[in-house]
Amino acid sequence: MSSRSRSSGTSPLSIDMLHRVLQQTLLNPVLVWFVPLAFRAQTFQYHHPPLYLSALYAAIITTLWLLNYFNTQLAFGPAREFDWTEEVVLITGGGSGLGLLIAEVYGMRGVTVAVLDKNVADEGESEARNVYFYRCDVGDLAAVEAAKKRVEEELGTVTVLINNAAVVHGKPLLQMSAEDVETSFRTNIMAHYNTLRLFLPGMIKEGKGSVITVSSVLATLPPKMCSLYAPTKAAATALHHALTAEFEEYPFIKTLLVTPGQMSTPLFNGVRTPNGFFAPELEPVDVAKEVIAAIDQGRGGEIAMPLFSRWAAVYWVLPASLRKLLRAWSGMDKAMEGFRGTAKKEE
Structure with missing residues (x-):
């Protein structure tokens, strides 16, 4: 690949990099549940906004992940053994x-x-x-x-x-x-x-x-x-x-x-x-x-x-x-x- 292409086309920061970071953090269906659990460990009650809002966010992320999983299974069927x-x-x-x-x-x-x-x-x-x-x-x-x-x-x-x-x-x-x-x-x-x-x-x-x-x-x-x-x-x-x-x-x-x-x-x-x-x-x-x-x-x-x-x-x-x-x-x-x-x- 030419130097022109490298200098013009390759950037240390891209939307794909940001997306990967989000997938491993704010959009991770496992990690997001640690936030409401941490609030609960600090004796926050269920009616406290930090606890129920973080739990709601975690529930939404988990639901979206499950919908994507079932969508993939319905669209492409079960995997074959390799x-x-x-x-x-x-x-x-x-x-x-x-x-x-x-x-x-x-x-x-x-x-x-x-x-x-x-x-x-x-x-x-x-x-x-x-x-x-x-x-x-x-x-x-x-x-x-x-x-x-x-x-x-x-x-x-x-x-x-x-x-x-x-x-x-x-x-x-x-x-x-x-x-x-x-x-x-x-x-x-x-x-x-x-x-x-x-x-x-x-x-x-x-x-x-x-x-x-x-x-x-x-x-x-x-x-x-x-x-x-x-x-x-x-x-x-x-x-x-x-x-x-x-x-x-x-x-x-x-x-x-x-x-x-x-x-x-x-x-x-x-x-x-x-x-x-x-x-x-x-x-x-x-x-x-x-x-x-x-x-x-x-x-x-x-x-x-x-x-x-x-x-x-x-x-x-x-x-x-x-x-x-x-x-x-x-x-x-x-x-x-x-x-x-x-x-x-x-x-």
């Missing part, structure tokens, strides 16, 4: 960035990992134990079929599929070539169809599986010079939601949608986040930790980071004039001006 000794994780575009980080973490823990990436230098087991690289253009169905045969023969049936491969062409629409368009759609969305159609039958046969779709907040908030990347990510997001509905007949398969904001990876080299406080730049390790935790716990659902990503869809219920003002105020349409990435780089 046995790392019996799982085979497949990651597309795992030769660098977020995908490589997840692969290495699982490999160090003893989980068998297959990485499909057309840019890998050497095939076979990498320096990180239990991580095996396969040179494969995931946008090419025949190539994925060949890779599937090798993975199943050498490693076993894939039970965790992480569709992570992506390319970016950060330039205006009229400057894009036909090859740019074809490459983006093949890698960013056709690859999902190729891997899903080939690896899902094995998960159904095994009676367990997790499908992780790595999308982007740009699918909801597309800036200038993302007229190719953003639509392909929007297609991936829509595909996730449709699949989640279809998989209701297979409750043992969990679907997880990951919609991160800007990460400090080679994919968006030179891009600066429009606002370091409201839209801080993400470190891949933070996103990887959330994804790995969800897979380990056998959860489905959605991971949106940073905080503004969770509310991005609200933008589209605002009046058009207000949306235009917000675009100008946020500076989102200037974010890609320093883009120096390359379409050959897979994330």
Whole structure:
């Protein structure tokens, strides 16, 4: 990541940091009960305002936490059991960035990992134990079929599929070539169809599986010079939601949608986040930790980071004039001006 991006996009203080602090203090359903208990220990009576007001606040926080818990259970169902000794994780575009980080973490823990990436230098087991690289253009169905045969023969049936491969062409629409368009759609969305159609039958046969779709907040908030990347990510997001509905007949398969904001990876080299406080730049390790935790716990659902990503869809219920003002105020349409990435780089 460039120095320009680092200096402009990374701030020591962000709304996400404040949110994390609040979650561990004033919004923690356990800690908030210590306040009324402390007042009671000091012989405050129940009718005293400090005691009953703090108890009321604690009750509200606890109720909200319980509602969120039941909402998650009703929406995404019970978790599946994840046995790392019996799982085979497949990651597309795992030769660098977020995908490589997840692969290495699982490999160090003893989980068998297959990485499909057309840019890998050497095939076979990498320096990180239990991580095996396969040179494969995931946008090419025949190539994925060949890779599937090798993975199943050498490693076993894939039970965790992480569709992570992506390319970016950060330039205006009229400057894009036909090859740019074809490459983006093949890698960013056709690859999902190729891997899903080939690896899902094995998960159904095994009676367990997790499908992780790595999308982007740009699918909801597309800036200038993302007229190719953003639509392909929007297609991936829509595909996730449709699949989640279809998989209701297979409750043992969990679907997880990951919609991160800007990460400090080679994919968006030179891009600066429009606002370091409201839209801080993400470190891949933070996103990887959330994804790995969800897979380990056998959860489905959605991971949106940073905080503004969770509310991005609200933008589209605002009046058009207000949306235009917000675009100008946020500076989102200037974010890609320093883009120096390359379409050959897979994330």
